[in-house]
Amino acid sequence: MASTEPLLADPLKATMAEMARTTKEAKAALSVTDPATFDAILKAYAGEGRAGMALFPGGSAKGQDLRTRFSKFAATADAARQPSTTPARFRAAFGSLVSECRSCHSAYK
Ligand code: HEC
Structure with missing residues (x-):
């Protein structure tokens, strides 16, 4: 979800830090039933996926695969x-x- 912390210097690591934060929120949300909470988390994940896509505009095989995965x-x-x-x-x-x-990390992390 939106963060007020300064962006890390490496934009991929910054996106990953956002994903890790959202994952923490998602785990906490497994014990609630509030659709607005679910939607906010899914919306954050979708935005983070798009942020990941934007980091790999190039045409290398690796860049294309990462963009497809994000x-x-x-x-x-x-x-x-x-x-x-x-x-x-x-x-x-x-x-x-x-x-x-997990699938992307086992390929690239
Ligand atoms: C499409 C590929 C891809 C997806 C999907 C992806 N990651 Fe990553 N992630 C990477 C790569 C590549 C690295 C290694 C970055 C580096 O070391 O420069 C990484 C590194 C990380 C790191 C370590 C960051 C650091 O500062 O060293 C965390 C935490 C992380 N990912 C969390 C997540 C979480 C949580 C998700 C899912 C909600 C996720 N990632 C989904 C590709 C992905």
Whole structure:
């Protein structure tokens, strides 16, 4: 979610720090039932995915793959956003998103 902390010098690390912060909030949200909380978290993830995409505008194979992965991440978060996201839907979306974190990290981190 939006942070008031200064951006880290490395923009990828800064985006990752945002994703880690949102993940902490998402874990806390697993014990609530508030659709507005779910939506705020999914919206933050989608924005972070798009921020990741913007970091890899180039045409190298690695850059294209990272952009595709971040794009998929943003799409997963966007697709789960509903006027009234249920806890089950949020939990399922969170599971998919975390597996996308892991998949990208096992390839590139
Ligand atoms: C499309 C690829 C991709 C996705 C998706 C992704 N990451 Fe990362 N992440 C990376 C890469 C690449 C690094 C290594 C960055 C570096 O060391 O410069 C990284 C590093 C990190 C770090 C360490 C940052 C640091 O300062 O060293 C954290 C924390 C992190 N990711 C959290 C997450 C979380 C949480 C998610 C999912 C919600 C996620 N990432 C999703 C690619 C991804």
